[in-house]
Amino acid sequence: MTASQSFDSTFILCELAGTTYAIRSQAVRQMEMVEQITPVPNAPDFVEGVVFSRGQVVPAISLRRRFGFEPRPHDLKSRLIVISHANRIVGLLVDGAREFISISEEQQQDPPEALAAMSGRYLQAIARVNERLILILDLEAVLNFSASLDEAV
Template sequence: MLDNLNDSEPFILFELAGTTYALRSYFVQQMEMIEQITPVPNAAPFVEGVVFSRGQVIPAVNLRVRFGLEKIPYNPRTRLIVIHAGSRTVGVIADTAREFISVPVSTIQPPPEAISGLSSKYLEGIVTLGERLVLILNAEELLNSAEIEE
């Protein structure tokens, strides 16, 4: 049906610790390789520092650390995903990011009520793509964290 084609949204998919996450593509400004991160004193543990990207200095947030996962060294697949929502721009660090897909809105499920804490704060929905579950993140909530200091 043509109506179903019009009722889909584009997402950028990325991975952290073997789990696939998604962000609505209109929040994503660009994706790039990690080059140099300048540490910032007294920043939250998940804020790696700041990066200079396309003429602006932005905080770089390690999503592994933010989500309570083990921190790993960067490699050539590690990506900085620059997100802009509201008045904030932040770079989030992911293990890998290379997929762009369109998801029918009707296939997005709300997060289970049993999920609580930080997980539910950042989780907007869940979608099944083939054999994998994809967790859709709420970019606005991710960037609204008062702990991220620019």
């Protein structure tokens, strides 16, 4: 894999409710283990609280809640993926994230139109790598809760 390619198309794979999602590695500042989450009052339900990450208070968003899955307690594999997008740093809580892979453009395809109305709005593309189906998240859509988020933060 080429550097550009690899740079452009490197992704962090994370697991959520049995499904593998991919997040562009360019957007990821760092990754941390889920330790102390301090809940914040009047925050949306998908925001679990805030955490300290590298000296900064980062809101921790439960992708499960955001995606409408049943929440579950955190464990050793649970990860907090700190993303920096649109000058905002947000922590995404996932069930697990252990892989860093490159996905080429050819491997990516648009999500089906039938899904676009509902869950498709969070998906940028769907990739197929080594017979694995990986859903590439649209961070813009995922993080489009700025108002409420701003109000919360």
